[in-house]
Amino acid sequence: MGRQGIPASALDGRDAANLRGDPITGDRYTSPAFMQREWDHMWTRIWHVAGRTAELEEPGDYIVHDFMNESVFCVLQEDGAIKAFYNTCGHRGQRLVWNSSSQESFQCPYHGWVWGKDGVLAKAQDPEDFPQGNPCGKLRLKELRCATWGGFVWYTMDQEAPELLDFLAPMPELYRHYPMDTAVRVFWMKIDLDTNWKFATDNFSESYHTRTAHPQVPPWIDQDVDTARHEMWPGGHGRTVQPMRPSLSDRLPEGVDHPFDAILQAWDIDPQSYPDFETKAMQGWLDLKAAKKRLWKERGYVHYENMDDEEITDSPHTVIFPNVTISFLPDNLVFFRTEPHPTDPNKCTFDLWCMAFPVAGQSVVESVMAGPQPLREAEMQRRAFDNGRGVPEIRDQIVYQDMLLAEGQQRGMHSRGYQDAYLAAQETRVRFFHEVLNDYLEGRR
Ligand code: FES
Ligand SMILES: [Fe+2]
Structure with missing residues (x-):
C-alpha cells in the first residue's frame, strides 16, 4: 500500500509525476481528423x-x-x-x-x-x-x-486485442465482491448531447468540480481532496474511492435536515447520540459499517455478504478506458458511457443505466441518478438533452448537472484562447486519460 492506502498495482492518481505532460488541446474535441484517428487506432482496438x-x-x-x-x-x-x-x-x-x-x-x-x-x-x-x-x-x-x-x-473488433479480463484489469479482481451479474437495470436512457464524447471521461476522472457543480453531494459523499483516494492503472483505467459520509468542510445550515441522519437512522443509529457534527460524521460512518455487518442478513441485503468494510459504506467511482464509467455504491451501480456521433465531433450519445442490487422485500429502489424506480428491468428511452428540457425525469440529478456543463465545455474547446488545461494534482487522471489515448493513436499500444 502506498499513499493513502493505494494498492501496489496502482499509480497514484494525484501525483503529476506519473504524467508526461501531453497537452490537452482543443482540437482533440473539435477536429474531424482527430475523430478519424480515434476510430482507426483506438475504437477498433478496445x-x-x-x-x-x-x-x-x-x-x-x-x-x-x-x-x-x-x-x-x-x-x-x-x-x-x-x-x-x-x-x-x-x-x-x-x-x-x-x-x-x-x-x-x-x-x-x-x-x-x-x-x-x-x-x-x-x-x-x-x-x-x-x-x-x-x-x-x-x-x-x-x-x-x-x-x-x-x-x-x-x-x-480487434482479433489481436488482449483478453477482456486482461483489458479490464484490475477491475474484475477489485469488484469481485459486487453481484454485478444480477444487478437489475431499473433506469435506462440514451441521451443525445452536444459535446465530444471525451467530456464524460474527463469529467468522471476528477471530483474537483463536485463542490461547484453538485453542491448537494458533499453532505453525504466526502469528496474532499485529502479523504478521497485517487488511483490509476497503466491500461488507462482509474478510480476515486470516496467515503459515503459527510464532508467536514461543507456544512449545511443549522435547522436543515441532514441526509446523513436518515442514512444512520435507516440502520438503527440515533444521529442525536453524537456530541457534535464531526463525531457524527466520522464515528457515525464507523458505526454504520458495524450496523450493516450486524444486520444485513436479517434485512435481506444479501449482496453485503462478501463486501469488505470499505465496500459496505463507500463509493469507488471508476472509469474504464476509454468511455465507460461505473459508480459503485453499496446498493447500486451506475453505468455511464459516451459514444461519438458518426461524423460530428461536437456530438455524442450519453448512456445512463442505473442498476440496483435486489434486496428482499424491496419493490422500489433508490437509483441514485434517477430517483426512486420500481425494481424491474427498464426499457430504453431515447432522448435529446435539449439543454435539459428533453430529460425532465432526471432534472437536478448529479448527472444532469454534469450534462448541463457539457455544451459550454465544448464551446470553450473551440476558442483560440484555450491552449491546454491547467490541472490540479487531483485532476491528474484527466491528463493521464489523454496520454493513454495518445499511446493508442501513436501506435505505442
Ligand atoms: S441477401 Fe443480403 S444483401 Fe442480398
Ligand atoms: Fe459531476
Missing part, C-alpha cells in the same frame, strides 16, 4: 459494451450495438454462448437487424438469404446459381470476439 446479459435469456435473443458508422449484433446460442457478428449481410452487405430483439434466424430483407444464429448461411434463393458453388452451409457472417464481465456483454 472492448465495447453491447448490453447486459439480462437481455439475452433465450437462444436467438440478440443485442444490436451501433457505434459510429459500424453496427454489431450479439446473439445467444443454443449452448448458452454468445456470438457477435458484424451487422452486414454476406451477400451484398445489406444491414441485417436494426433493434435488439429475438429471432430463430436472420433473414436479409434484400435477397432473402437466411443466416442461422450461429452465423452460418442456412438458405439462399437459387443456391445452384453461384459459379463459386452453393454458399449455404459454407458462408459465415463475419464474427467478432465476444466475452462477458459484470453482467455486461463486450466485444472487440
